[in-house]
Amino acid sequence: MNYSEIYDLHLQLLKAYAAHNNGEYSAYQREIDYYTNQLRLAEDMVQRIFVLNQLVKIREKERDGLISWCSDTYFNQKQDYSGSQDGVMG
Secondary structure, three states: OOHHHHHHHHHHHHHHHHHHHOOOOOOOHHHHHHHHHHHHHOOOHHHHHHHHHHHHHHHHHHHHHHHHHHHHHHHHHHHHHHOOOOOOOO
């Protein structure tokens, strides 16, 4: 895999995260703005990839809370329906 392919892969991933975010204000917006500005200042492909990687990490931190909430909600509902924590009735 060459640098151009890695760069394109990072861009695709960030576009997917941005589409999911629907333009909502992020708790990490200050960091996102900082790295977006750094992307404009990056002089070569390696620097751009590093900056894009930082943006991907921030987006993944954002999703951690959502993923935790979803799993907690799912397992709490499962516990409420079954009456036991392991899902076994009786």
